[in-house]
Amino acid sequence: MQRVAVIGASGYTGVELLRLLAAHPQAEIVAVTSRQYEGQSISRAFPSLSGFVDRDCESLDVQTIAARADVVFTALPHKSAMAVVPGFLKAGCKVVDLSADYRLHDQHIYEDWYQTHTSPELLEEAVYGLPELYRAQIVGACLVANPGCYPTSVALGLAPLLKERLVDHRSLIIDSKSGTTGAGRGLKEGSLYCEVNEGFKAYGIASHRHTPEIEQTLSQLAGEAVVVNFTPHLLPVDRGILSTIYAQQNSDLTTAELLECFGRYYVNEPFVRVLPEGQLPNIAHVRGTNLCDIGMVADARTGRVVVVSVIDNLCKGAAGQAVQNFNLMTGLDESAGLTMAPLFP
Amino acid sequence: MQRVAVIGASGYTGVELLRLLAAHPQAEIVAVTSRQYEGQSISRAFPSLSGFVDRDCESLDVQTIAARADVVFTALPHKSAMAVVPGFLKAGCKVVDLSADYRLHDQHIYEDWYQTHTSPELLEEAVYGLPELYRAQIVGACLVANPGCYPTSVALGLAPLLKERLVDHRSLIIDSKSGTTGAGRGLKEGSLYCEVNEGFKAYGIASHRHTPEIEQTLSQLAGEAVVVNFTPHLLPVDRGILSTIYAQQNSDLTTAELLECFGRYYVNEPFVRVLPEGQLPNIAHVRGTNLCDIGMVADARTGRVVVVSVIDNLCKGAAGQAVQNFNLMTGLDESAGLTMAPLFP
Amino acid sequence: MQRVAVIGASGYTGVELLRLLAAHPQAEIVAVTSRQYEGQSISRAFPSLSGFVDRDCESLDVQTIAARADVVFTALPHKSAMAVVPGFLKAGCKVVDLSADYRLHDQHIYEDWYQTHTSPELLEEAVYGLPELYRAQIVGACLVANPGCYPTSVALGLAPLLKERLVDHRSLIIDSKSGTTGAGRGLKEGSLYCEVNEGFKAYGIASHRHTPEIEQTLSQLAGEAVVVNFTPHLLPVDRGILSTIYAQQNSDLTTAELLECFGRYYVNEPFVRVLPEGQLPNIAHVRGTNLCDIGMVADARTGRVVVVSVIDNLCKGAAGQAVQNFNLMTGLDESAGLTMAPLFP
Amino acid sequence: MQRVAVIGASGYTGVELLRLLAAHPQAEIVAVTSRQYEGQSISRAFPSLSGFVDRDCESLDVQTIAARADVVFTALPHKSAMAVVPGFLKAGCKVVDLSADYRLHDQHIYEDWYQTHTSPELLEEAVYGLPELYRAQIVGACLVANPGCYPTSVALGLAPLLKERLVDHRSLIIDSKSGTTGAGRGLKEGSLYCEVNEGFKAYGIASHRHTPEIEQTLSQLAGEAVVVNFTPHLLPVDRGILSTIYAQQNSDLTTAELLECFGRYYVNEPFVRVLPEGQLPNIAHVRGTNLCDIGMVADARTGRVVVVSVIDNLCKGAAGQAVQNFNLMTGLDESAGLTMAPLFP
Numbered sequence A, B, C, D: 001m002q003r004v005a006v007i008g009a010s011g012y013t014g015v016e017l018l019r020l021l022a023a024h025p026q027a028e029i030v031a032v033t034s035r036q037y038e039g040q041s042i043s044r045a046f047p048s049l050s051g052f053v054d055r056d057c058e059s060l061d062v063q064t065i066a067a068r069a070d071v072v073f074t075a076l077p078h079k080s081a082m083a084v085v086p087g088f089l090k091a092g093c094k095v096v097d098l099s100a101d102y103r104l105h106d107q108h109i110y111e112d113w114y115q116t117h118t119s120p121e122l123l124e125e126a127v128y129g130l131p132e133l134y135r136a137q138i139v140g141a142c143l144v145a146n147p148g149c150y151p152t153s154v155a156l157g158l159a160p161l162l163k164e165r166l167v168d169h170r171s172l173i174i175d176s177k178s179g180t181t182g183a184g185r186g187l188k189e190g191s192l193y194c195e196v197n198e199g200f201k202a203y204g205i206a207s208h209r210h211t212p213e214i215e216q217t218l219s220q221l222a223g224e225a226v227v228v229n230f231t232p233h234l235l236p237v238d239r240g241i242l243s244t245i246y247a248q249q250n251s252d253l254t255t256a257e258l259l260e261c262f263g264r265y266y267v268n269e270p271f272v273r274v275l276p277e278g279q280l281p282n283i284a285h286v287r288g289t290n291l292c293d294i295g296m297v298a299d300a301r302t303g304r305v306v307v308v309s310v311i312d313n314l315c316k317g318a319a320g321q322a323v324q325n326f327n328l329m330t331g332l333d334e335s336a337g338l339t340m341a342p343l344f345p
Helices: A012-022 A062-068 A085-090 A107-113 A131-139 A149-163 A210-222 A255-265 A315-329 B012-022 B062-068 B085-090 B107-113 B131-139 B149-163 B210-222 B255-265 B315-329 C012-022 C062-068 C085-090 C107-113 C131-139 C149-163 C210-222 C255-265 C315-329 D012-022 D062-066 D085-090 D107-113 D131-139 D149-163 D210-222 D255-265 D315-329
Strands: A002-007 A027-033 A071-074 A094-097 A143-145 A167-178 A229-234 A241-249 A272-274 A292-299 A304-311 B002-007 B027-033 B071-074 B094-097 B143-145 B167-178 B229-234 B241-249 B272-274 B292-299 B304-311 C002-007 C027-033 C071-074 C094-097 C143-145 C167-178 C229-234 C241-249 C272-274 C292-299 C304-311 D002-007 D027-033 D071-074 D094-097 D143-145 D167-178 D229-234 D241-249 D272-274 D292-299 D304-311
Touching: A002 A012, A002 A062, A012 A027, A012 A315, A027 A062, A062 A085, A071 A085, A071 A315, A085 A094, A094 A315, A107 A210, A131 A149, A131 A210, A131 A315, A149 A167, A149 A210, A149 A229, A149 A241, A149 A255, A149 A292, A149 A304, A149 A315, A167 A210, A167 D167, A167 D241, A210 A229, A229 D241, A229 D304, A241 D167, A241 D229, A255 A272, A255 A292, A304 A315, A304 D229, B002 B012, B002 B062, B012 B027, B012 B315, B027 B062, B062 B085, B071 B085, B071 B315, B085 B094, B094 B315, B107 B210, B131 B149, B131 B210, B131 B315, B149 B167, B149 B210, B149 B229, B149 B241, B149 B255, B149 B292, B149 B304, B149 B315, B167 B210, B167 C167, B167 C241, B210 B229, B229 C241, B229 C304, B241 C167, B241 C229, B255 B272, B255 B292, B304 B315, B304 C229, C002 C012, C002 C062, C012 C027, C012 C315, C027 C062, C062 C085, C071 C085, C071 C315, C085 C094, C094 C315, C107 C210, C131 C149, C131 C210, C131 C315, C149 C167, C149 C210, C149 C229, C149 C241, C149 C255, C149 C292, C149 C304, C149 C315, C167 C210, C210 C229, C255 C272, C255 C292, C304 C315, D002 D012, D012 D027, D012 D315, D062 D085, D071 D085, D071 D315, D085 D094, D094 D315, D107 D210, D131 D149, D131 D210, D131 D315, D149 D167, D149 D210, D149 D229, D149 D241, D149 D255, D149 D292, D149 D304, D149 D315, D167 D210, D210 D229, D255 D272, D255 D292, D304 D315
Parallel strands: A002 A027, A002 A071, A071 A094, A094 A143, A167 A229, A272 A292, B002 B027, B002 B071, B071 B094, B094 B143, B167 B229, B272 B292, C002 C027, C002 C071, C071 C094, C094 C143, C167 C229, C272 C292, D002 D027, D002 D071, D071 D094, D094 D143, D167 D229, D272 D292
Antiparallel strands: A167 A241, A241 A304, A292 A304, B167 B241, B241 B304, B292 B304, C167 C241, C241 C304, C292 C304, D167 D241, D241 D304, D292 D304
């Protein structure tokens, strides 16, 4: 049994971590922190957890928590995460960090898009926690940087194409749409029900902070520097990301040939489902799970391939992938605690 | 390991049964029937199930299915159910019937609200599958009539009050609101997205078929004939029923005293959560689970108590309760396969 | 042409007032105030208004605004409203106040449910602005207290029954459901998209501040003191209130007889639609309009009548009714600016 | 006063036409046809229209309707439209056809994407009813082919760029998202509430029938043959289309320069709002209106411009634009009946 702590439990990602860990056969939750609800039971703040996780939220004291926990999940905003992660590592904990702080290997790029990094020495050690691409490194890691939600959907949708040089990486256009949990639980007018419901908009065009993270992974896949257009949009749903990805083909493969390539690439992956020709993914079909569904169409008229990839942003895009990484880091079955079928409808 | 068959798998209740049974540690799905998708994989019709339940749908042949299955879940419309349930029983299967066909003990009442009953001899044998009230009978039963969604939310919200004579049963008013999965997957204009979304309406006032079922259970609890006002409404959400129940108190108990009574009554129930004073339930907090959350307020100005009870109509209101009954009928742990925390948000 | 000012334009009610007044043939918007957006164009904050109302928001200076305006709409929270309404009246403006500050005739009741009243001398002068009941007084009024959203739906649903002594007023139970604009545009966790979406809950049971307002009107209709159970709920939709009202009949009228009575009562009302037998109202069918749709069923089994009444909470429940009152106060056609058909879907 | 008939009134487009025409100061509805509701009042089928349009639906008899109507709106599926449009024209009516039957000038392209054309002789005479591009021809036309919803959003988002040769037309990628009214009111599982709600998917990749219509207009703007990637998606909202359009710039214009170009191009257009730099459009801000909002960002890193264009698919994408065309064809003020501000929220 692994003793786990969830740091920053009162965001949507934290609550999702608790939902998954409460049902995990080899995890025991030993600490839950939240500044907002300190001293209160987390299940009073989130009644869905009542009877599942009823611990009181404590303040974030690295030493006292590290003394109890084997593995720490840090579900804090960037900048707040790097204030505590080094302490947990020093105290001997393994860390799955769900913030952006250790995702970018290049300190300068991090500082261009975020702010000064206070523990750059860890950037080399940190492993980017996308198991489908970096499983081997994750297995032995002490610090795993859990990928962003958009980057996860994009990397899985493009990996076979870039790896096998099937598309021109200069042509990549990524049009992504995310459910509103992706905007977090902070109080801002744009997150109010009546501002989101029955609405739809793009935001952060050419400036979203997931751009360099996307480009880092795609560059590693392509073997050269990749620059992309990335446009996120806000969907009036709770959960789900769908990325529609456009790429110019290097040769004229058919949809069937492309699907075959994806099928081979992901043949042993427990959480990637490549859809048969004629079927396209829907965020509703992965809800609540760690799955990534991928479909595609080759457009002979334009020579482009259109890949559609969907995940649950809170699960494969955050907490579920964190549990998958936790499983790998601690030698458990990679799927432990992640085996429920999607909630549909 | 129990071998189970799901008859009528292509409705929302059938799909929910498959979701739950696929994750059940002691159930093995050996047959799935659907007229609509006969010969096709159920996961092609419902891609959420892909990788979890990939069986082909077969036609409903009682003998061949009974030869393979220990327990049969019939998720058919009323009337269709009673055409096959006697056969399954005769062939030695246990049956959890999710239709209305065996819920009413009185054949005449059934025929007043539905149509001629073709196997009235089974009405006596059938056990009404609300474990919180009828657990002992369910344990030994061969045929369990799984309760309706509205009746489940109402019976659990009123049981302690009627059992302990705390309210005047002639005063009962039940105002219920259901998510749209309750309307089924049939094609009718009223179920189209744009007819439901951003709308809200009452329907079936004074005529909904769950009325006699509600009254049957409440009458047993009260020890005399109970007649109620029951008004269902259609909510623009996928899942969830909330029943707001009004009753004149016989004495002037406070909210705290009423809650204490409920707490005692449900103290050993794994799926009922009585909320603390000042907290009211929300359908979002039980989503995807077999839980029933109950809160209440005593209104000193009018002498009435207002009870609010919520369930997931597809789960505790249908498939989840069916699995709970299955567990009881087969001697398994009552909570087996039903232990996930709710999906929130 | 009437010169009008909207005080507190950045709430949902304020924005709805601007939407309606921008299209009103005899109104000219001469001032718009908002503390939050002072100095900015209201259409920058609410892009829907761009090209329709592009005025800059100004600070709330009673004198300078009164000098320009004939009629002032105060769309402020209670307490803030009574800080400015007396000044506008003194300066010669007519006022439609959309807060709760002048709705209750009895200062003590107001102070029991809200707080100290700072201009109680105006309570007698203020007219309760429900035109279907108090049209004659509104016509000559200088200060109209625009009714609350819930009370509007309830009063219109019960007026004929109480007026004609058809029901026992001690039996009244009012189960109301409101869209989320009713919760306002303030920043609170409970109003976030992911907290409301796919959820449904009751709130304020036995304690909602609209209760005394409802009882005041019903008591006037009944000719004696009426006490009710009133339970509001939060619907995951933008707009709309549906009230389901239960009352014990004094005699055994049929649905048809009750509908006939309602039809007579509202025969000349431009904004009340009594639905034919067999049809029940839906909030989606009045969206964006000043209409109130009413349907009902007599339940012979219990002797109760169930009335269902729907309005758009922002329109007939707030801004639309305010414009209707404005029309009456200024001698315009009562329907001026309120003639669009509902937006469906 | 123009006498108008709405043919095919029981689809969402037909109902929207009736909503707009009922409030139109110079239109009188003289006939409403619907096969589904023949002999019933249209307001019984669509209670939102009660009191606004209460005519009985009649069968589609060209002669008797043509005898009463000056202008006919045909809101029929493609193929059904061309069966009646020639008759109405011959009988002397002006026709605004909302189907696809007369939108494509080239009979062969029509027949490649649809089916045999039965009145190809009218293709030359028909004017493509996008007033912002073809106003002069619409003014004198007898037959206007009202544009598709997606093509409208795309053409308005790209016109200035192509007209002024600012982008490479071979690079065009159009990622569009539509509300569910766009799927029509026909009964299919994919349009059920629970299949759409909380879901999001792409469909018709590389094969949607709006593709040739989009390419026809863009080719005329560019002065040479344009081929595009067009991917539609289904949004869980009632109304609204948002198109995100990617194009490689020919020079390196900034966002401000591009916006200035759009501002000039649309300076006199009553229904196009070009948003200031830093603001992006939202479908919620045009709801219920004939407006098209356009925003954009130049991405210096990739040399592409990303244009976002939104309309209400039922209004500017169908019925509203039809009324705009009607106004132009009959010499009325182009904005008559189309002046309400958007319904927000």
